[in-house]
Amino acid sequence: MDIIVLLKQVPSTESMIEIDGDGVSIKPDGIKWVINPYDEFAVEEALRIREVHGGSVTIVSAGREKAAEAIRTALAMGADKGVLVADPALENCDGLGTATVLAKAVKELPHELIIAGQRAVDDDNFLVGAAVAEKLGMPLISMVFKEEVKDGKITCHKTVDGGSVVVEAALPVLFTTQRGLNEPRYASLPGIMKAKKKPLDTKSLADLGVNPAEVGDPKTKVVGLKTPPERTAGQMIEGESATEKAAALVRVLHEEAKVI
Amino acid sequence: MPNMILAIAEQTDGQFRKVTYEALSEGKKIASANGFELVAVVLGSNVAESAEALAQYGADRIIVADSPGLADFSSAAYVEVLCGLVEKEAPELVLFGASVQGKELSACLAARCDAALATDCIAIAWENGAAKATRPMYGGKVLADVQLEGSARMVSLRPNAMAIVRSEGAGAIEKIEVSEVDPPVKLIEKNMETGKIDLTEADAVVSGGRGMGGADYAVIEQLAEVLGGAVGASRAAVDEGWRPHADQVGQTGKVVSPNLYVACGISGAIQHLAGMSSAKVIVAINKDPEAPIFMKSDYGVVGDLFELVPAITEEINKIKS
Numbered sequence: 001m002d003i004i005v006l007l008k009q010v011p012s013t014e015s016m017i018e019i020d021g022d023g024v025s026i027k028p029d030g031i032k033w034v035i036n037p038y039d040e041f042a043v044e045e046a047l048r049i050r051e052v053h054g055g056s057v058t059i060v061s062a063g064r065e066k067a068a069e070a071i072r073t074a075l076a077m078g079a080d081k082g083v084l085v086a087d088p089a090l091e092n093c094d095g096l097g098t099a100t101v102l103a104k105a106v107k108e109l110p111h112e113l114i115i116a117g118q119r120a121v122d123d124d125n126f127l128v129g130a131a132v133a134e135k136l137g138m139p140l141i142s143m144v145f146k147e148e149v150k151d152g153k154i155t156c157h158k159t160v161d162g163g164s165v166v167v168e169a170a171l172p173v174l175f176t177t178q179r180g181l182n183e184p185r186y187a188s189l190p191g192i193m194k195a196k197k198k199p200l201d202t203k204s205l206a207d208l209g210v211n212p213a214e215v216g217d218p219k220t221k222v223v224g225l226k227t228p229p230e231r232t233a234g235q236m237i238e239g240e241s242a243t244e245k246a247a248a249l250v251r252v253l254h255e256e257a258k259v260i
Numbered sequence: 261m262p263n264m265i266l267a268i269a270e271q272t273d274g275q276f277r278k279v280t281y282e283a284l285s286e287g288k289k290i291a292s293a294n295g296f297e298l299v300a301v302v303l304g305s306n307v308a309e310s311a312e313a314l315a316q317y318g319a320d321r322i323i324v325a326d327s328p329g330l331a332d333f334s335s336a337a338y339v340e341v342l343c344g345l346v347e348k349e350a351p352e353l354v355l356f357g358a359s360v361q362g363k364e365l366s367a368c369l370a371a372r373c374d375a376a377l378a379t380d381c382i383a384i385a386w387e388n389g390a391a392k393a394t395r396p397m398y399g400g401k402v403l404a405d406v407q408l409e410g411s412a413r414m415v416s417l418r419p420n421a422m423a424i425v426r427s428e429g430a431g432a433i434e435k436i437e438v439s440e441v442d443p444p445v446k447l448i449e450k451n452m453e454t455g456k457i458d459l460t461e462a463d464a465v466v467s468g469g470r471g472m473g474g475a476d477y478a479v480i481e482q483l484a485e486v487l488g489g490a491v492g493a494s495r496a497a498v499d500e501g502w503r504p505h506a507d508q509v510g511q512t513g514k515v516v517s518p519n520l521y522v523a524c525g526i527s528g529a530i531q532h533l534a535g536m537s538s539a540k541v542i543v544a545i546n547k548d549p550e551a552p553i554f555m556k557s558d559y560g561v562v563g564d565l566f567e568l569v570p571a572i573t574e575e576i577n578k579i580k581s
Binding site: 013016026037096126130133140141145159161164165166167169178179225232233235236237243247253257 | 270272277333335336339359360361363364367368370371372374375376377378379380392395396397398399400401402403404405406407408409410413444445446447448449450451452453454456458464487498504505506508511512513519520530531534537538540541542543554555556557558559560561562563564567568571572574575576579
């Protein structure tokens with residue numbers, strides 16, 4: 001089975017995020033760039049499906065040249081090849097622009113299954129996976145924490161508001177990952193060595209036949225970043241015993257904060 | 261025909277989610293200031309009767325798509341209906357609640373209609389036709405102002421971010437024809453936790469972390485119950501298998517904005533803080549006086565959570581009786 005994983009390189013969640021002088025981007029200093037954690041689940045799940053059903057795992061990403069590092073990491077985990085769409089026009093594009101580009105790139109590749117993260121932990125948009133499915137006219141199953149592929153069909157357990165459901169669809173399908181799906185493997189040293197020789201194609205928008213104007217003028221544009229109001233240390237509740245402290249806390253919550 | 265705002269309601273068995281009322285209230289505010297019409301849209305099966313209640317939140321019209329095929333959420337079926345409505349009604353703005361369902365639906369609809377979308381927003385500014393939404397990014401470490409362009413600009417609203425304001429709308433019910441679609445994704449089984457308050461919509465959240473030392477969350481559950489709130493957990497507790505993934509609060513879990521957040525035995529990793537720092541009041545309970553969580557909390561108590569939390573539950577019970 002030919003599987004495609006959509007992948008984004010993002011700042012690690014431990015990274016401190018500071019706003020750059022232009023007011024709309026973040027300072028690149030000191031940021032550790034990693035595979036988006038939800039995309040890491042996608043890579044791992046693709047490898048597990050390949051172990052059972054054979055076939056190939058192709059990583060597809062759109063962004064800056066630097067994103068090649070994240071693709072290499074996925075190749076070191078065991079994916080077969082990578083495609084990076086890197087183009088200056090992508091700098092300003094929004095989620096729909098990214099989805100347009102990814103959908104074009106995916107169309108050129110054989111695929112029966114596409115796996116994407118439910119969201120990227122940088123822009124938290126929850127958009128690209130769903131939008132790629134929509135643009136390809138492919139069924140979407142979001143927030144999957146367990147799946148099984150059998151006889152040309154996929155059965156997925158997915159998170160919904162207030163619980164979970166089990167759904168089924170005939171392949172091809174695009175599904176997005178939810179925490180709990182798997183525990184992603186680390187790239188082994190031999191894996192890292194092998195990854196260096198695996199194919200990684202870099203493409204421009206022109207290569208895909210996408211007009212830069214189509215994605216370079218986004219309808220959704222970040223016009224300013226600000227830091228949320230800083231929380232500071234408040235009042236420590238003192239007391240001789242747990243009961244005394246509890247009484248003092250409940251009193252302030254009731255009388256001062258008025259939240260009880 | 262006046263310009264209009266569509267607010268997509270979300271319901272289960274005729275019960276609307278809190279965030280639906282929040283979206284209607286916010287929609288009404290913008291509609292009133294700009295002379296727009298506010299139109300609620302309800303999709304489901306046998307929902308016409310419950311839909312009438314939305315007039316109390318300012319809906320001038322209530323469009324109802326009632327069909328057995330819409331009983332359970334299916335993005336394919338729902339997008340089909342909504343895309344038709346967007347084309348027909350040509351709204352200025354389409355509002356959703358940023359629930360799991362709302363986020364999927366808004367993403368699919370924005371892609372289908374090629375419309376601007378801002379997800380999980382905490383504020384909307386509408387000035388002379390220019391729309392700007394404010395939304396957290398990087399798990400809440402940064403707030404972004406996002407400009408939306410084009411027609412049918414779409415915004416999903418973070419639960420608990422907007423006030424619910426009652427106002428009387430005409431609320432004329434308008435049923436629309438729905439053509440049956442055969443959704444490609446079939447529902448096989450539902451496993452719902454009935455009676456549980458949704459973490460993102462709860463007024464109070466009590467979370468337990470590594471300091472719980474095990475899967476016994478009884479003290480946390482009891483405090484959550486007396487507060488009428490929900491139980492959350494840190495990533496450490498979820499990774500240990502003490503709590504389900506759905507309970508995780510933090511940058512890679514859920515972001516919550518309750519009135520009261522009580523962090524028990526949670527040290528306060530940056531990813532966890534990102535998930536809860538928009539709570540109105542934060543209380544930290546930890547035996548380590550140096551725990552970083554105290555630096556971000558309105559009230560801190562140093563001590564053993566297994567003694568403190570039950571004592572707090574008892575004190576609240578005293579106030580209530």
